[in-house]
Amino acid sequence: MTKKERAMLAVAGLEAIYPDAKCSLIYSHPYELMIAGRLSAQCTDARVNIVTKDLFAKYPTLEAFAEADVADVEEIVKPCGLYKTKAKSIVEACRRLLYDFGGELPKTIDELTTLSGIGRKTANLIMGDVHGLPAIVTDTHCIRITGRLGLTKETDPKKVEQDLLKIIPAEKGSDFCHRIVIFGRDFCTARSPKCESCPLKEHLQGYKCKL
Numbered sequence: 001m002t003k004k005e006r007a008m009l010a011v012a013g014l015e016a017i018y019p020d021a022k023c024s025l026i027y028s029h030p031y032e033l034m035i036a037g038r039l040s041a042q043c044t045d046a047r048v049n050i051v052t053k054d055l056f057a058k059y060p061t062l063e064a065f066a067e068a069d070v071a072d073v074e075e076i077v078k079p080c081g082l083y084k085t086k087a088k089s090i091v092e093a094c095r096r097l098l099y100d101f102g103g104e105l106p107k108t109i110d111e112l113t114t115l116s117g118i119g120r121k122t123a124n125l126i127m128g129d130v131h132g133l134p135a136i137v138t139d140t141h142c143i144r145i146t147g148r149l150g151l152t153k154e155t156d157p158k159k160v161e162q163d164l165l166k167i168i169p170a171e172k173g174s175d176f177c178h179r180i181v182i183f184g185r186d187f188c189t190a191r192s193p194k195c196e197s198c199p200l201k202e203h204l205q206g207y208k209c210k211l
Helices: 003-017 030-039 045-058 062-066 070-080 083-100 120-129 140-148 157-167 173-186
Strands: none
Touching: 003 157, 003 173, 030 045, 030 062, 030 083, 030 120, 045 070, 062 083, 070 083, 120 157, 120 173, 140 157, 140 173
16 A cells, blocks of 8 residues: 555545544634744644634734734733734734735745744645645644554654645645644554543554554
């Protein structure tokens, strides 16, 4: 079985297990996904969603974020950790988005990653969820599980992304990554994965994961 064949089995299996794939970060406007993605660095999505509920209520528009006092943003995002750096980059990114890009999120990874604090992970999230373009979000779940599935030997996020783009159909990549996050939380955890009750096993035609 080739890597591409195994990738297709994994894609189909995760679709069957989690038919309603969606981003776990809660947002109403595209720029809010950019902000939530920035806050998610070294923080759980669940905590980010708690924080952004208050953050988005206080700053309901992109213009409000662009004019925000960084110190005030710091106080709200403090529970997400690295709050000084995150608050500063959020305001800077919103200002640049408003004044340099006319309030519209760019449609290329290269342009997105010029926004303050936005790395490839969040840029890919935006590419897939906002623009509907090919994207692979290589967070820790994706790197861990695709390695266990033998789809990549790499651990560097960009190299994993490049490996997966070759074997995951372009139109499936974004949802595949959303599903793999949920699967990683439910079954294929970093420590003590629930291999005995893994629902993906039956879809992999006997392939044994590499733990």
